[in-house]
Amino acid sequence: MNPSPGTGTKCQILFTVNGEARKVLAHPMERLLDVLRNDLALKGTKEGCGEGECGSCSVLLDGMLVNSCLVPVVQATGASIVTIEGMSAQALMIPLQEAFLECGGTQCGICTPGMILAAVHLLEKTPEPAPADIREGLAGNLCRCTGYQQIFEAVAMAARRMVRK
Amino acid sequence: MVTAKDIPGKNCISLILDDQPCLAAETVNHPEEPILLLAHADCRMLRKAVDAVSIEYEPLPPVHTMEESERQSTIIWGTDNAFKSYLVEKGDVEAVWKDAAHIVEGEYFTGAQEQLYIENNGVIAAFDPEDGVTVWGSLQCPYYVHKALMALCGLPEDKIRVVQMETGGAFGGKEEYPSMIAGHAALLSIKSQRPVKIVYDRMEDMVATTKRHPSRTRHRTAVSKDGQILGGEIEFTIDGGAYATLSSVVLSRGTIHAGGPYYWPSVRIRAKAVATNTPPHGAFRGFGAPQSLFAMERHMDHIAQVAGISPVEVRRRNFLKPGQTTTTEQTIREDIDLDHLLGRALELSDYAAKKARFAEENRSGMRKKGMGIAAFLHGAGFTGSGERYLNSLVGVEAGADGGVRVLVSSAEFGQGTNTVLCQIAAEALALPYEGVMIARPDTTVVPNSGPTVASRTAMIVGTLVQSAAQGIKQTLMKTGLLGDNYTPEQFRASCGQFIRTHGALKSYARYEAPGDVYWDDEKYRGEAYAAFAWAVYVAEVSVDLTTYAVTVDDFVALQEVGKVLHPVLAEGQITGGVAQAIGFALYEKVVWQNGRMINNQMTNYIMPTSADLPPIRVFFEQLGNVHGAHGAKGIGELPMDGPAPAIVNGVEDAIGVRFRSIPLLPEDVFEALQPEPPRQQGPSSTRGTT
Structure with a gap:
């Protein structure tokens, strides 16, 4: 079923997306996910379940890892949001991409944007994660293809390479 | 707005039998059957539109289980509710019972399973009076959709164009269903003269699209006093849902794999796909084989107990060897050594030492541990004459x-x-x-x-x-x-x-069929597959007697798949397949109510997360050389077949309860361990007999 029409009038919402100040006109209860994809054409954020179970729609909201399908856009007022598109500016991105490729951390790719965001979020807090940290840090992101193991390996490999630098 | 009356061509999703309508015209045969299509330039308006539709149904007696369907008191498909049946006969089964030291019986069940690709089904269709219909979509088989749209739209080959876009997972779930959703988008586009996009949300996708066929397998096996299979009867039944779709082919693969990687001097396999009033079940990685192999591998452990030998020994004594024939009388020409594979898997999993240690440690404590084995095979490519027809x-x-x-x-x-x-x-x-x-x-x-x-x-x-x-x-x-x-x-x-x-x-x-391949579609006899992949998997499991949860602590997946073309990708196929199969065994339960899945959300249909899975240790052995691309054999489906029986065999090793049905949830373990009255899991009362 499609998203329900927003109730009440649309309001103007200001926030920062990937470092840029953005202004959108939206119903306050519209999902941040829909505003990112439809109004801002940031299609890298994916919808998997629409109820906060799968983590495909993960974004960073003021540095917190959130499921954008569960965030009413009004709640993002004034916030700084980072989506997968904004990740290319991150120092961690190149080692993570390389490690995902080398380890087979991506199969179909639909969970990858969320996995990358979760991995960046983890590695920023915990630059030298133990296997259990990786397992827990990614536990909110579902992958149906890999069985996760190759994703864990990729995150561990990227962390090692970053620490060495 | 589109109804069946707007269909320019034939109202069907053309596949094998063309029995499934694209839009129901008079009768709906399952709760999710499409009747009316609505589109709007602002998709948010559709909720209001749907609320304005009312459909009056005249109820007919429904059939919701395989048993009801087999009873035939209500006929919902054809003349006997059977989409397809097969009979495989090798040797003289009737002659073996008298020589048997043991006759071992068992009945096994597997549940429906949702593919749960993370990207739901979705397509865009655009109609142009000159160029015809173009569809872009998340799909596996562009030419299946192409064929279905030609029939539905009444357009020639060159007026239908199907383009596969990046597809966020499929696992069989985007084999036949995309023809349905593409058909809907095409009809709306033809009528509205505008491009139409349909993307299911998760609840729609889970409730309406295909799932793995639920199954029931009955074994009756004549066994010698030293545990050798002399012959037996296997009855394999799958629930096809409301329309034929791919059930005949799923049944075929399940039938051919039903005897496992063992030598049967004689066997009779009766297989049937039956109709029920649920959305059609369909393709899902493994395609019938995980169902019948679950039964075979659970039954082998049962045979071992009855014959008084170990699960390892019963397999060694019955493994197929080069030169012997399978249940369809295909001679094994591959240089396969299953004994060697088993030995290696036991070594890699430290099977013997762990089994002995767990037996000792299980005497006390609330966490019981066990080791389970599954040996199996998976045929690569289409069954029998299939590749020849595909051409x-x-x-x-x-x-x-x-x-x-x-x-x-x-x-x-x-x-x-x-x-x-x-x-x-x-x-x-x-x-x-x-x-x-x-x-x-x-x-x-x-x-x-x-x-x-x-x-x-x-x-x-x-x-x-x-x-x-x-x-x-x-x-x-x-x-x-x-x-x-x-x-x-x-x-x-x-x-x-x-x-x-x-x-x-x-x-x-x-494609040119190798000249010496013999396959008889009538008798279901001959060379079923050009090559088989072979595997032995070992699961180390724990059963927590406080929560009744089963966890897999270690998993060894050893396989012979010919030449591995890309080691990283091949390993990813195995780990991903094992993870899906762990879900099949322990977590993923489709709850049915009146033919409808009622837990159609990721919140209450539980697939494994990163916290639920053991280390999955993948090993490849190459024993021979097959004809093919550098000697590679099929690999994608194999890992779906073995984990479930290996895990449930491990659970029996840990707590001594003979579970015969998956998914095996904590409530099932709880129920089985209640002291009084002794209850059997599953709807049947058949027990193994000696």
């Missing part, structure tokens, strides 16, 4: 700049198809991998190389890619433009020269 065609083309493009309808949805087929072409042309690209599967660009299913892509399509690529090389050599031992630069130059003279450089290869 696949593959192209390879080179451009004036020497760039090579592979033209296949095989779709990438995470398995590594694009990588592996480009690897094969690059190798055949002695070019670097980067010199080869793959065309997007678009029916106006690529030939029909068959569907992306049945673990056939690397082995069957890969072989055709190899010979089409060689065709390019031979053409250039024959015309004298290219010598032996050329460099990539020389190759590029020669392509340029050839194209300046001849216009284009393309080479095609068509």
Whole structure:
């Protein structure tokens, strides 16, 4: 079923997306996910379940890892949001991409944007994660293809390479 | 707004039997059957539109279980509720019972399973009076959709174009269903004269699309006093849902795999796919084999107990050997040594030491541990005569700049198809991998190389890619433009020269059945598959007697799949398949109510997360050489077959309860461990007898 029409009038919402100040006109209860994809054409954020179970729609909201399908856009007022598109500016991105490729951390790719965001979020807090940290840090992101193991390996490999630098 | 009356062609989703309507005209046969299509420029308005629709139903008696369907007191499909049945007969089964030291019986069940690709089904269709219908979608088999749309829209071949877009997982779930959703989008587009997009949300996708067929398998086996199988009867039944769709083919694979990797001097297998008033069940990785192999491998442990030998020994004594025949009387010509595979898997899992230690430690404490084994096989490619009918065609083309493009309808949805087929072409042309690209599967660009299913892509399509690529090389050599031992630069130059003279450089290869392959569709006898992949898996499990949860602590997956073409991708196929199969065994339960899945959310249909899975240790052994792309055999479905029985065998080892049904949830374990009255799991009362 499609998203329900927003109730009440649309309001103007200001926030920062990937470092840029953005202004959108939206119903306050519209999902941040829909505003990112439809109004801002940031299609890298994916919808998997629409109820906060799968983590495909993960974004960073003021540095917190959130499921954008569960965030009413009004709640993002004034916030700084980072989506997968904004990740290319991150120092961690190149080692993570390389490690995902080398380890087979991506199969179909639909969970990858969320996995990358979760991995960046983890590695920023915990630059030298133990296997259990990786397992827990990614536990909110579902992958149906890999069985996760190759994703864990990729995150561990990227962390090692970053620490060495 | 579109109803059945608006359909320009035939109101069906054309597949095998064409019995499933695209839109119900008079009767609905399951709760999710489409009747009316609504579209609006603002999709948010559709909720209001749906609320304004009311449909009056005149109820008819429903059939919701295989048993009700078999009873035939209500006929919902054909004359007997049976989509298809097979009978396999090898040797004289009647003669074996009298010589049997033991007759071992058992009945086993597997539940429905949702593919749960993370990207739901979705398509865009656009109609143009000149060009006809174009569909872009998340799908596995562009030519299945193409065929279905020709019939539905009443348009010729060249007025239907199907393009596979990046596909966020499929696992069989985008084999046949995309024809339905593409049909709906096409009809709306034809009527509205505008492009139409349909993307299911998760609840719609889970409730309406295909799932793995639920199954019931009954075994009755004559066994010698030392645990050798003398012969037996296997009855394999699957629930096909409301329409025939692919059930006959799923049943076929399940039937052929029902005897496992064992030698049966005689056997009779009766298999049937029956109709129920649920959405049609369909393709899902393994395609019938995980169901019948679950039964076989649970039954082997049962046979071991009755014969008083170990689960290891019962398998050793019954393994198929080169020169012996399978249940369909296919002679094993591969140089396979299952004894060796088993020995190696036991060693890698430290089976014997752990089993002994757990037996000791299980005397106390609330956490009981066990070890379980499963040995199995998976046939690569279409069953029997299937590849011959498919008659696949593959192209390879080179451009004036020497760039090579592979033209296949095989779709990438995470398995590594694009990588592996480009690897094969690059190798055949002695070019670097980067010199080869793959065309997007678009029916106006690529030939029909068959569907992306049945673990056939690397082995069957890969072989055709190899010979089409060689065709390019031979053409250039024959015309004298290219010598032996050329460099990539020389190759590029020669392509340029050839194209300046001849216009284009393309080479095609068509499937040719090996001459000596015998298959009898009537008697279900002969060479079922060109090659089998073989495996022995070992699961180390714990059962927590406080929570009744079963966890898998370690998992060894050892397989013989011929030549591994890409070790990282191949390992990913195994770990991903094992993870899905752990879900099949322990977590993923479809709850049915009146033919409808009622837990159609990721919140209450539970797939494994990163916190639920053990280390999955993957090992490959190559024992022989098969004909095919560099000796590769199918790999994608194999890992779906073994984990469930290995895990449930491990649970029995840990707590001594003979579970015969999956998924095995904590409540099932709890119920089975209640002291009084002793209850059996599952609806049946059949017990193993001696």
